[in-house]
Amino acid sequence: MFSSREVSDAVERVRAEHAPDALVLSCETDFETIPPAQAEELGLVVDSLDPVSYPGEWLPADAPDVLATYASSELTIGMPGDGSVAWSRQTEPPVVLCKPRLDGSPDSFVDFLIAEALVEVGLDEPEHMLGFFGEAYPKFAEAVEGPLDPVGTYQLAVACYDAYLGLQTRDSFAEWEGPLFEAWVDAGDRLASRLEELPSAIASDELSFPEAAELACNGIKHASELPAPFDALDATAYVDHGPSYAIEWADRVAETLE
Numbered sequence: 001m002f003s004s005r006e007v008s009d010a011v012e013r014v015r016a017e018h019a020p021d022a023l024v025l026s027c028e029t030d031f032e033t034i035p036p037a038q039a040e041e042l043g044l045v046v047d048s049l050d051p052v053s054y055p056g057e058w059l060p061a062d063a064p065d066v067l068a069t070y071a072s073s074e075l076t077i078g079m080p081g082d083g084s085v086a087w088s089r090q091t092e093p094p095v096v097l098c099k100p101r102l103d104g105s106p107d108s109f110v111d112f113l114i115a116e117a118l119v120e121v122g123l124d125e126p127e128h129m130l131g132f133f134g135e136a137y138p139k140f141a142e143a144v145e146g147p148l149d150p151v152g153t154y155q156l157a158v159a160c161y162d163a164y165l166g167l168q169t170r171d172s173f174a175e176w177e178g179p180l181f182e183a184w185v186d187a188g189d190r191l192a193s194r195l196e197e198l199p200s201a202i203a204s205d206e207l208s209f210p211e212a213a214e215l216a217c218n219g220i221k222h223a224s225e226l227p228a229p230f231d232a233l234d235a236t237a238y239v240d241h242g243p244s245y246a247i248e249w250a251d252r253v254a255e256t257l258e
Contacts, residue, residue, distance in 0.1 A: 001028050001041045005098055006197035008107070009113060010180045018122030018172070026112060030099045032080045033065045033066060039077040046091040052074040054130055060141040070130060081130055081158040081214070084112040087121050094121050110182035114253055115176075116221070119169045131160035136243045143250040147257035148210065155210035159217040160246045163233040166221030173221065188222030195219050198227050210223040229253050 005026040008016070015022060015184060027034075043049050054071040070076045078097070084105075086097045101112050125167045126132050133140055140160075141153045173184045194215055194228045201207040207215075217231035226234055229248065229252070238245045 001038050002045050002095075002097070003028075004045075008111050010176075010178060011111050011115050011118070012175075015118050015178070018029075019094060019096075019118045020106075022087075022096055022118055023091075023093055023120050024096045024098065024118075026098050027100065030101050031078050032037065032082070033069075034077045036074055036076075039075045041178070042047065042077070042091055042095065043100070046093060046095065048092045049125070050090055050092065052131070053092050055135070058130065058133075058135050058137050060150065060153075061136050063141075064154050065149055067130060067154060070128060079158075079237070081155065081162075085117045087117040088127055089121065090104060106183075108179045108189065109181040111180055112187065113173075115180055116169065116173070119172050120165055123165065123168055125165060125168070129157045133157060133243045133246070136247060140243070140247050140250055142255045143247055144257075147254050152176070152208065152210045155214050156250065159210065159213035159247075160233065160250070162214070163217035163220045163230075164196045164238060164242065164246070166217065167236070167239050170221045174223070184222065188219070188224050191222060191224055195224055195226060198230075213218050224241050229256070 002025045005024045007024050015024070023046065023063055040049070045217070051073055053073045056071065059071055065082060069105060070079060075090065077090065078090050084099050084102050088095055088097070098114065098115060099225060102113070125158065130137060137157065140157055141150070144153050144156060174182070198212045198216060200209070202212050204211060216226050217233065220234050228248070232249055233246075
């Protein structure tokens with residue numbers, strides 16, 4: 001299921017700076033969440049497994065099943081919204097997992113995704129939004145209850161956490177040089193036109209609000225210009241205040257969605 005993956009010299013430098021102990025692994029199959037039996041196969045390539053678990057009261061009663069599973073004591077690697085590269089610190093050492101869907105992508109873009117994951121591992125932040133919101137997640141869900149269903153709430157929370165991480169990683173990305181820096185800039189340039197169209201895409205129901213949030217919050221790590229109301233998440237105050245800032249933002253936004 002998992003095998004060691006060679007990385008470029010540029011990615012190796014990022015690993016040395018941000019997460020020197022992390023393993024970069026290729027996975028045999030694509031996944032959103034790895035089945036528990038296969039996840040435990042990580043024990044063959046790491047020193048130890050330490051499954052994360054969270055109190056049940058951190059979850060709203062109608063939380064998606066996948067979130068309840070993640071909060072349980074069951075080893076859960078990968079969650080919806082992780083993209084083509086996932087990472088976890090439920091192992092010692094931490095792992096960066098590259099999915100087969102990367103095959104065929106430009107090498108520079110693959111390098112960027114792996115390097116991004118390594119920088120995130122080095123932040124020492126939770127690997128999922130539930131660890132970020134913690135006991136405040138029901139308050140976030142309550143703020144958008146009505147306009148959004150539980151799945152949309154989950155999707156928006158994941159996007160908000162991506163924004164929080166992006167605020168902390170983009171300075172590192174901006175210091176890169178060569179193809180890795182160019183890949184970061186290119187990905188941001190490709191996103192720019194979609195960000196400009198977000199208000200009209202939401203108004204025409206081409207995108208749901210949580211889908212638009214995913215795109216907008218992805219733009220934060222590229223230092224992209226965001227349309228309202230997502231631009232309010234591009235703020236140092238968000239890093240300073242964390243979940244309480246996101247909940248206040250969600251509460252204000254929900255009033256416009258009703």
